[in-house]
Amino acid sequence: MKRVGITTTIPAEFIFAAGGVPVDLNNIFIADAAPMGMLERAERDGLPRSVCGWIKGMYGAALAANVEHIIAVSDGDCSHTRSLIEILEMEGVKSLPFAYPYDRDYALLKRQMEKLAAFFGIAFADAEAMMRRMDRIRKKLHRIDGMTWRENTVSGFENHLYLVSASDMDGDMNRFEQKVDAFLAEAAAREPFPHEIRLAYIGVPPIFTDIYPFLETRGARVVFNEVQRQFTFPFDTDDLVERYRRYTYPYDVFSRVRDIEAELSRRGVNGIIHYVQSFCHHQMEDVVFRKHLAGIPLLTVEGDAPGPLDARTRLRIEGFCEMLGSKRRKAAS
Amino acid sequence: MKTLGVDVGSRYVKLAAFDGEELLFSAKLDTIKFYTLCRHAGKVDISRLPVLMEKDFAYKRVVSTGYGRYNVRIEGSAVISEIKAHTLGAACQSGLSDFTLLDLGGQDTKVIRVRGGEVDDFVMNDKCAAGSGRYLENIATILGITPEELAWHTDKPLSLSATCAIFGESEVVGAIAEGAEIAHICAGANLSVAQRLAPLARRYGSDKYVVTGGVALNGGVLKFLGEKLGAELIVPRHPLFNGAIGCAIEAAAVTA
Numbered sequence: 001m002k003r004v005g006i007t008t009t010i011p012a013e014f015i016f017a018a019g020g021v022p023v024d025l026n027n028i029f030i031a032d033a034a035p036m037g038m039l040e041r042a043e044r045d046g047l048p049r050s051v052c053g054w055i056k057g058m059y060g061a062a063l064a065a066n067v068e069h070i071i072a073v074s075d076g077d078c079s080h081t082r083s084l085i086e087i088l089e090m091e092g093v094k095s096l097p098f099a100y101p102y103d104r105d106y107a108l109l110k111r112q113m114e115k116l117a118a119f120f121g122i123a124f125a126d127a128e129a130m131m132r133r134m135d136r137i138r139k140k141l142h143r144i145d146g147m148t149w150r151e152n153t154v155s156g157f158e159n160h161l162y163l164v165s166a167s168d169m170d171g172d173m174n175r176f177e178q179k180v181d182a183f184l185a186e187a188a189a190r191e192p193f194p195h196e197i198r199l200a201y202i203g204v205p206p207i208f209t210d211i212y213p214f215l216e217t218r219g220a221r222v223v224f225n226e227v228q229r230q231f232t233f234p235f236d237t238d239d240l241v242e243r244y245r246r247y248t249y250p251y252d253v254f255s256r257v258r259d260i261e262a263e264l265s266r267r268g269v270n271g272i273i274h275y276v277q278s279f280c281h282h283q284m285e286d287v288v289f290r291k292h293l294a295g296i297p298l299l300t301v302e303g304d305a306p307g308p309l310d311a312r313t314r315l316r317i318e319g320f321c322e323m324l325g326s327k328r329r330k331a332a333s
Numbered sequence: 334m335k336t337l338g339v340d341v342g343s344r345y346v347k348l349a350a351f352d353g354e355e356l357l358f359s360a361k362l363d364t365i366k367f368y369t370l371c372r373h374a375g376k377v378d379i380s381r382l383p384v385l386m387e388k389d390f391a392y393k394r395v396v397s398t399g400y401g402r403y404n405v406r407i408e409g410s411a412v413i414s415e416i417k418a419h420t421l422g423a424a425c426q427s428g429l430s431d432f433t434l435l436d437l438g439g440q441d442t443k444v445i446r447v448r449g450g451e452v453d454d455f456v457m458n459d460k461c462a463a464g465s466g467r468y469l470e471n472i473a474t475i476l477g478i479t480p481e482e483l484a485w486h487t488d489k490p491l492s493l494s495a496t497c498a499i500f501g502e503s504e505v506v507g508a509i510a511e512g513a514e515i516a517h518i519c520a521g522a523n524l525s526v527a528q529r530l531a532p533l534a535r536r537y538g539s540d541k542y543v544v545t546g547g548v549a550l551n552g553g554v555l556k557f558l559g560e561k562l563g564a565e566l567i568v569p570r571h572p573l574f575n576g577a578i579g580c581a582i583e584a585a586a587v588t589a
Binding site: 297316318322 | 400413414415416417440441451452453454455456457459
């Protein structure tokens with residue numbers, strides 16, 4: 001079966017419908033036993049120190065993952081992706097660009113999807129049928145998300161892991177669905193977590209390996225993973241194009257703000273962790289979040305290379321959780 | 334009751350020894366030396382510190398904060414975050430309860446908004462230690478002067494663009510090669526640190542800033558920073574020991 005690399009969430013319906021296996025290169029990189037090796041390979045081959053760790057990790061992953069093609073998000077993610085696919089081209093990895101139109105133009109987005117259909121030799125309707133099959137699994141992921149903040153029986157890391165996997169469904173949706181089913185059954189039998197502080201995690205998924213469990217040692221649990229949730233398309237529409245129009249991540253920051261605001265109040269969040277990747281353009285959005293989400297304390301955490309949290313970041317997180325805990329106690333008394 | 338506060342910084346370990354509300358003595362020693370003296374059989378035993386033995390100081394409770402404590406915890410010590418330690422110390426030393434605290438350390442810059450004597454919000458510098466105490470130390474070393482000598486220059490500041498602690502060195506070497514006066518280079522270094530600090534400090538704009546940490550001893554940086562912020566900068570009596578004082582206060586409060 002044809003393995004197709006992806007650089008971030010794209011309409012994977014087209015790959016699955018063509019009998020292919022989507023492979024999210026980010027997941028290959030970060031879930032590797034030694035992700036640092038992939039990043040080092042990229043630097044050894046000359047990629048600059050001042051380029052985002054995810055891009056360098058994807059470079060290593062693309063060469064290690066044995067993929068025939070890469071669908072690269074050339075608009076709606078970061079411009080480093082364009083240079084990445086050009087460099088990979090020299091290594092014999094072919095790629096197809098996929099552009100999310102910044103203005104959410106319906107016809108343009110549909111045209112991009114039609115290109116995918118033509119590339120994989122399938123009809124548009126085949127992808128639509130696949131969407132309905134994938135939605136069955138996505139609904140279960142929404143259930144996991146609900147159990148994270150309503151029943152409080154799912155940890156922040158579990159929420160992250162299952163939701164982030166929605167981009168490629170581990171390349172095998174049947175096996176992924178079984179895994180999700182088993183987890184749902186296990187979590188349903190749990191007692192609610194006792195953590196006092198409820199956090200939102202906004203921004204791209206973390207390159208740190210232990211941020212969620214560390215937060216839990218500080219009495220705080222993530223009850224909202226912003227971008228990971230978006231990967232599951234929690235929107236009420238059966239229109240495949242509309243689905244990818246409502247998906248917030250590739251477009252403007254203000255639609256992300258509206259989505260975050262709604263979830264913060266629904267989920268009773270006490271504090272926000274805004275994760276930013278070193279050398280990433282999304283760092284600039286910190287200005288917007290600090291202004292628009294001003295009612296809730298926000299801690300910006302920056303990560304560079306894969307591995308555990310560094311001592312400085314741990315100190316900051318600890319100070320932040322301590323402050324939120326004391327605010328809560330004060331408000332309660 | 335005798336309490337001890339220990340602030341393990343990136344450059345120095347600071348100690349504050351209290352009897353009740355009275356600060357008996359304070360001491361600082363190099364962080365590497367601290368671990369060399371105290372680390373024993375995988376533990377950190379501060380009773381081995383010569384300063385405590387010399388003063389014959391037997392404390393009832395010790396509270397610590399700072400780096401390294403995740404790896405090696407000080408024996409018998411309760412632990413609080415640096416943010417809390419510095420807030421407690423600054424509120425106690427300044428007698429204020431609503432202010433913005435600037436803790437300017439060797440690597441870290443903390444800006445803490447304090448309301449009613451408690452942490453309301455805080456920001457810290459990003460992953461880069463540009464414009465920190467270490468930068469000023471490096472510049473002083475290159476110029477062959479002490480950080481104290483560097484601290485008082487504010488006249489005709491030379492424009493220095495690289496606040497990076499490493500690249501700043503070559504910039505200064507270049508300035509010397511071009512014949513710039515040492516005093517103007519010093520003033521330039523102080524100005525560049527203030528420039529770097531001001532945007533972060535403005536996050537929590539205030540008419541009163543309490544300034545602590547080693548950089549609070551640098552009069553040049555304070556002058557430029559005060560001008561930029563247009564606010565009163567209050568340096569408490571023991572700026573370097575502020576975190577340690579906060580720890581000792583916490584030690585007394587918890588037992589009380």
